[in-house]
Amino acid sequence: MKRSSVSSRLMLGAVIYLVILGAAAIAAPVISPYSPTDQHLENRFAPPGHKYILGTDNFGRDNFSRMIYGSRSALLVGIVSVSIAVTIGITVGIIAALSTGIIDNILMLLMDSVLSFPTILLAITVVSFLGYGLLQVMTAIGVIFSPVFARLVRAEALSIKTEEYVEASRAMGSPAVKIVFLHIMPNLMGKVVVQASITFALSIVIEASLSYLGLGTQPPTPSWGLMLKDARNYLVQAPWMSIYPGLALAMTVLSFNIIGDTLSEKINPRIVKK
Amino acid sequence: MGEGEILLHIQDLDITFEPGAHAVRFLELDIRKSEIHGLVGESGSGKSVTSTAVIGLLPSPPAKISSGKIIFKGRDLLKLGKEEMRKIRGREIAMVFQEPSKYFNPSMKVGEQIREMLSLHFGMSRKSAVERVLELFNLTGLGKSNFGGGRRILNSYPHELSGGMKQRAMIAMGIACSPSLLIADEPTTALDVTLQMQILDLIHDLQNRLKMSILFISHDLNVVKHIANRVSVIYAGKIVESAAKGTIFKNPMHPYTKLLLLSIPDPEKRGTPLKTIPGTVPDAESIPSGCAFHTRCPYVRKICEKEIPALKEYENGHTTACHFAGETE
Numbered sequence: 001m002k003r004s005s006v007s008s009r010l011m012l013g014a015v016i017y018l019v020i021l022g023a024a025a026i027a028a029p030v031i032s033p034y035s036p037t038d039q040h041l042e043n044r045f046a047p048p049g050h051k052y053i054l055g056t057d058n059f060g061r062d063n064f065s066r067m068i069y070g071s072r073s074a075l076l077v078g079i080v081s082v083s084i085a086v087t088i089g090i091t092v093g094i095i096a097a098l099s100t101g102i103i104d105n106i107l108m109l110l111m112d113s114v115l116s117f118p119t120i121l122l123a124i125t126v127v128s129f130l131g132y133g134l135l136q137v138m139t140a141i142g143v144i145f146s147p148v149f150a151r152l153v154r155a156e157a158l159s160i161k162t163e164e165y166v167e168a169s170r171a172m173g174s175p176a177v178k179i180v181f182l183h184i185m186p187n188l189m190g191k192v193v194v195q196a197s198i199t200f201a202l203s204i205v206i207e208a209s210l211s212y213l214g215l216g217t218q219p220p221t222p223s224w225g226l227m228l229k230d231a232r233n234y235l236v237q238a239p240w241m242s243i244y245p246g247l248a249l250a251m252t253v254l255s256f257n258i259i260g261d262t263l264s265e266k267i268n269p270r271i272v273k274k
Numbered sequence: 275m276g277e278g279e280i281l282l283h284i285q286d287l288d289i290t291f292e293p294g295a296h297a298v299r300f301l302e303l304d305i306r307k308s309e310i311h312g313l314v315g316e317s318g319s320g321k322s323v324t325s326t327a328v329i330g331l332l333p334s335p336p337a338k339i340s341s342g343k344i345i346f347k348g349r350d351l352l353k354l355g356k357e358e359m360r361k362i363r364g365r366e367i368a369m370v371f372q373e374p375s376k377y378f379n380p381s382m383k384v385g386e387q388i389r390e391m392l393s394l395h396f397g398m399s400r401k402s403a404v405e406r407v408l409e410l411f412n413l414t415g416l417g418k419s420n421f422g423g424g425r426r427i428l429n430s431y432p433h434e435l436s437g438g439m440k441q442r443a444m445i446a447m448g449i450a451c452s453p454s455l456l457i458a459d460e461p462t463t464a465l466d467v468t469l470q471m472q473i474l475d476l477i478h479d480l481q482n483r484l485k486m487s488i489l490f491i492s493h494d495l496n497v498v499k500h501i502a503n504r505v506s507v508i509y510a511g512k513i514v515e516s517a518a519k520g521t522i523f524k525n526p527m528h529p530y531t532k533l534l535l536l537s538i539p540d541p542e543k544r545g546t547p548l549k550t551i552p553g554t555v556p557d558a559e560s561i562p563s564g565c566a567f568h569t570r571c572p573y574v575r576k577i578c579e580k581e582i583p584a585l586k587e588y589e590n591g592h593t594t595a596c597h598f599a600g601e602t603e
Contacts, residue, residue: 164377168377168378171368171371173362174364174390186381187381
C-alpha cells in the first residue's frame with residue numbers, strides 16, 4: 001500500500017515535470033525572456049537575479065532562455081531517435097520471430113553485433129561518418145538502440161506466437177498479416193512502451209554527451225550538453241551555468257526512468273497488486 | 275439415426291511426429307451431414323491431432339501426414355493450397371476450443387474478435403457485422419439481460435466475462451460464418467459441471483437450429499452420451515469402434531469400448547468397486563504390434579499380437595476393429 005502510493009506520487013511528479021517541459025519547449029518563443037543566442041556582453045557572468053532569472057553565461061546570453069530552447073533539442077532527440085529505434089526494432093524483431101532458421105539467425109547476429117559496441121563509442125563513430133549535427137546524432141542514436149527493441153520484440157513475439165488465441169485466430173482463417181497486426185503487435189506494445197521510455201532518457205543523455213564533446217548540436221544552437229560544455233571552464237566562477245542545465249538534464253532523465261519503471265511494474269502480471 | 279450424406283470422410287489418415295511417434299494410425303472416420311459425432315478417447319489417443327489435421331494446422335515439422343485423405347464436400351483437404359485452406363478455416367470448418375479464457379486475445383474486445391471473422395470471410399461492413407454479432411449473441415444466450423445484454427458483451431474485454439460467458443462467446447465465434455462442420459475440442463472440460471450441462475444444451479440446440487455437423491471431441495463418455503448422435507471410440511490413434519449412440523451404449527462390440535463403459539461410475543452400483551482398465555494407453559512411440567489394445571485386453575488371443583484388425587461393419591452402421599467382435603461376451 002505504502003510502496004504503491006509512493007511510486008504513484010513519483011509517477012505523478014514525473015509526468016507533471018515532463019508536461020511542463022514539453023509545454024515550455026513548444027511555447028519557447030513566448031515564454032523565454034530573451035533570445036537564446038543574443039549576447040549581452042555587458043552582462044557576462046551575471047548571477048541569477050531580477051534581470052536574468054538563472055544568470056548569464058560567458059557571452060552574456062540568458063541562461064533561462066537557453067535552457068528552454070535546449071529542451072527543444074533534448075525532446076526532439078528523444079522523440080526522433082526512439083521512433084527510429086522502435087520502427088527498426090519492431091520490423092526486425094517481428095520478421096525474425098516469424099521466420100525460422102537462417103533469416104532469424106542473420107538478423108539477430110546483425111543486431112547483436114550492434115549491441116556489442118559501447119553505446120557512446122559507437123555513437124561517436126557513426127556521427128563522425130555521418131557528420132556533426134542534430135539530425136545525424138538522432139539517426140545514430142536511433143540505429144544504435146534499435147537492437148534493444150528488436151531483441152525485446154522478437155522474444156515477446158515468439159512467446160505470443162504460441163498463445164492459444166493466435167492458434168484460434170489461425171483456426172478461424174486469419175492470414176498471417178492480420179495475426180501480426182491484430183494479435184501479436186498489440187500484445188507486445190506494453191513492453192515496447194516501457195523500453196521506449198527508458199530509451200528516451202538514454203538518448204537524451206547521449207545527445208548531451210555528444211554535444212558536450214562537440215559532436216552533436218552545433219553552437220550557437222542551444223542544447224543542454226553544449227551549455228554544460230561552455231560551463232566547464234567556469235565551474236567556480238559561475239556555477240549557475242552548469243547547475244541549472246545539469247539539473248534539467250538529470251530531472252528529465254529521472255522522470256522518464258520513473259515512468260518506465262512504474263509502467264513496467266503496472267503491466268507485469270508477476271508483481272501482485274496490493 | 276438414418277444414413278445421411280457424408281460431409282467429411284477421413285480415410286487411412288496416418289500421422290507421425292518426428293522422431294518416430296505414431297500419433298494417428300490409418301484412421302477412418304465419416305461424419306454425416308447434420309449429426310453430432312462424438313469422438314471419444316483417453317488423453318494422447320490422437321483425438322486432437324486428428325482434428326488439427328482436419329483444419330490443416332498441424333505443425334510440420336515435427337508432424338508429418340504420411341498417407342490418407344480428408345475428403346470434405348468432395349475435395350481432399352490435404353491437397354489444397356495454403357490460401358484455399360485458409361479460406362475454409364472458420365468459414366466452412368470452425369473450431370471451439372477447450373479453455374475459452376486462453377483462446378481470446380486479452381487486448382481485444384470480444385465483439386471485435388468475432389466481428390473480425392465476419393469481415394474476413396464475408397467482407398461485411400462494420401455496421402452489418404456488429405448486427406450479426408448481436409444476432410449470434412442472442413443465439414448463444416448472451417443477449418439475455420442477466421448478462422447485461424449483447425451490447426455489453428460486445429464491448430467487453432475477455433477478462434470481464436465469466437468462463438461460461440466466454441465459452442458462449444467462443445461458440446458464437448465458431449458459428450459466426452455458419453460453417454458446415456464445427457469441431458468442438460472438449461468444449462466443456464474446463465467448465466464446472468452445472469455450466470457443462472448448459473453449454474451442452476446450447477450446442478445441441480444450435481445444431482438443431484442450424485443443421486450443421488459437429489465433431490464433438492471428449493474423453494468423457496457421459497458428456498458424449500448426452501449430446502452425440504453417433505460415437506466413435508479412438509484408441510492409440512485408431513478408431514476401434516463406431517456406431518450410433520444407442521447401439522454403442524447398449525451393444526458395444528470392441529473390448530475397449532466395453533471396458534470404458536464399465537468404468538463409468540453408476541449410482542446404482544454404489545458400494546462396489548469401480549472397474550478400471552489395467553495398464554495405460556501405449557506411448558505413441560512404442561505402439562504394440564497387431565491390435566494395439568492386446569496388451570490390456572482381457573480376451574487377448576495369439577492372432578491379436580500379430581495382425582492389426584481391420585475396421586469392419588458388423589451390423590448396419592456399426593463398425594469395429596476387433597478379430598473377435600461379436601464373439602466375446
